Amino acid sequence: MDSNGVEKQSVVLDDHVAHKEGLGTTHEAAERGHAATDRYGHSLIQFDPVAERRLRWKIDFYIVPTVALLYLFCFIDRANIGNARLAGLERDLKLEGYDYNSLLSTFYISYIIFEIPSNMACKWVGPGWYIPAISLGFGICSICTAFVDNIHSASGVRFLLGMFEAGMMPGIAYYLSRWYRRSELAFRLSLYIVMAPLAGAFGGLLASAILKLSHFGSLHEWRMIFAIEGIITCGLSLVGFLTLTDRPATARWLSQEEKDLAIARVKSERVGTTEVLDKLDGKKLMAGILNPNTIATSFIFLLNNITVQGLAFFAPTIVKTIYPEASIISQQLHTVPPYVVGAFFTVAFPFLSWRFDKRLIFFIMSAPLMMAGYIMFLASENPQVRYGATFLTASGAFAFGALCNAHVSANVISDTARSAAIGTDVMLGNVGGLISTWSFLPFDGPNYHIGNGLNLATASTTLLVSILLLFWMLGDNRRREKKDVDAILAGLSSKQVQDLDWRNPAFRWRP
Template sequence: MSFQELGSGKTSGESSQVNFLSEKKAIATVLSADSVESGPTFDARRTGQLLRKMDWNIVPFLSLLYLLSFLDRTNIGNARLDTLENDLGMQGLDYNVALAVFFPWYVAAEIPSNIMMKRTSPSLWLAIIMFGWGLCMTLMGLVKNYTGLLIARMALGLCEGGLFPGVTWYITLWYRRHECGLRMAIFFSAATLAGAFGGLLARGITEMRGLGGLRGWAWIFILEGILTIFVAGIAKWVIHDSPETATFLTEEERTEVKSRLKQDRTSLADEYASQYLWDALKDWKIYVHMLITIGIYTPLYSISLFLPTIVKAMGYTNEKSQLMSVPPYVAGCIATIAGGWAADRAKQRGLFMIGFCFTAIIGFVMLISTDLPGVQYVGTFLTVCGIYPNVPMGVAWNGNNIGGSTKRAVGIAMHVGFGNLGGVIAGFAYRSAEGPRYFAGHGLLIATTTMSMFLSLFMHLYLRKENERRDAIWREQNLTIDSYTEDMKTAEREKGDNASFFRYTL
């Protein structure tokens, strides 16, 4: 027995057992590293099972979070059809201002929130901001004047700002680039469900008017806020931070997920460094996507905030308007998921975005060109089915084409943040004085959607040309993706999407 064994109080047998276990652990670590290095090992059947397992453990709860988020920010549209404006002494553009003040604070929170989420953990940070906006929503039901409503809306924007860019980045931690679109589409489809459920819930909740001395609109805010707080209470234990710590995955599955991501991300840097933040701020392509996004988010928020008002202007009652706003959102939900699935299958984004923009433009033209309620109502279906699918598709397209985890997190936050400034514009798109035809509002949305359509076409053509240029350089050097070694990739790991082996998603 050695002095070390005596000092540790271990027998020779115990020491041998410890050494054996240590060696076994070391061998497992090496094998795991080798597996990651050698690439994915699952066949198509097992890969499908793995993806479904991740989907069921990740996507539904994230979708619930966004459903509550979108419900809480847009339920003011349904509250307006109750007695909100009269009770708070609102007149003129007061309602439009109440809508608009939400968005600057929402945008201001997005980049800092994504950085905090990366520096802490997704489960903790998402639970914190969710509790915050649930509390703001609940307190909004207790406001007694217009000033209180404005303060509550600003606080709500500050708390909600981190959810969408945070979850968008979070999804990229689990899925390959051409698998993200469908998951983001399912996640964002919750916004369409929020529009559908919002109308149904509002119709029922407003019947509580007078209970506890509160108006119907107050109960809309309070009950939906309490529901959000409840879900926030369990979020920390339901959200899995990363594949490395996911308890629902086996060790073999964790290794496979890491291998798939490593192969897809082509060895680009994943660590945090300020250099990658500046890389995002200097990338002109992200700014083009920001313009595309504001052109889509402006009609997105215009529809979500004013659809009950638009339907009411067709000649329907308040109650019927709330119910008639449901079917377009159901159609939009189907279009969003179907579009995400098709884009992932085709490994294309730009062409789909162009097509959806064109669909929305037709819908807005139907709204602006006639006063026939039937034609206008069909137009609402086309606008929802054209605009909503482009939100997750746009952020997936931009995220697919940003190399490196930190740059991607910042780039997505820039993308979503600037796009959400469209909410400020949307707040003034439909003014009461311009009803019931709302020529200026519909015309504005035709213009912004057309801008997004042509910029999407430009990006599609540019990225295709850039891929062809990089392919041509490789051909001159007799290189292929298979002959490009891991050492060669590592040498370019800090270049992000400017690395010679990176190819853009079209």
């Protein structure tokens, strides 16, 4: 028996049971042209939980660490401008008035424009090549930022940075959806999205360490931050080219039995699907974008990103207003603890989501934490109270990245629709990022009543929209239960049934 013997035996035994009951096998379910569900959405194959668990651990080990590290430095390369601001960026580039806000906005303009096209390109090229390639691109952009000398060159580099980074969050989310079941996805997404708050913590520590250097080549102060962190990103992207593989069928580290099981698992949750990776199709593309759940969830993510990106860019500035007498390095270090607490909740809520196979309830639980934090900001000028408020805000805000992407992924059927839905979610989310760059304005400091009031309003709206979406999904599921699936699907070809996607009467929303 080889190293995969246990898994093989488990799957073969399960296939035998499946054949006996007329359910098919994992190999048949994995093959192109074979559906893994009946027309009512019920799985046609039984899975051995032991074999599934071992396969899941293997995928976790080979896939998640690489994409998590790439996303960590993606977020660091985006947010380190906040650390650079404390280290003299505005002074050296002669930024005045709203110049800093304009510089931040440039990034989001390209980020939003290229969001959906980038995710389509990721599907077309293949994530195994595309994700490391764009990582190399934004690593180079970060290095180039170290050599800018005015707002115009800085804005040009930030525009290119946004173009390359546009594909990272939706691309990785789409990539992981090729490997994991619906219930498993939110937690796996959290394992890389947790890098956003950790980037806030680690980025502050790394920036503090870099600033202790007297120079890096001919570079000094804030320029060293961009150069060193960009070089690290480029190195990690080269590792990504070697370790990432497009899909289960091309994974050299899976046996054929494991590949069949990995494909059949994903197929078994997609109503009427005969192939996991369908070709790009206009109808399915629009099914992902115009899905009511996608639109509502993307709006929630837009609201959330006003808070998340605002924290990334302005946390050092906010801490500076709380502790104005502290040294620059001390101010950098004070940004770390709130992010660490936020990172805990970023993983904790999606982990519970995995166990309960629910997502919207955690939207509803997270929003009040943000509301409480911003109420504290607005109601008190005490530095300790305000610093405590940053912990509450981070605790509620960061989990939405994993939960929103998992939620739109769980509520479409085809691979193309899933790619489009995730791209739409992140695109609208980054409209919130663009808004965040104008939420903390110079004239509003040091208390930032406008910025904090805006974030209180977005958190409150998030709570309201999440509750309404939950009731709508449950109500629509009850309406779908009353429909005659056979009568509606009668006379439709297999392709026509697949083109229905979430409009298929056998499909059920997964809140």
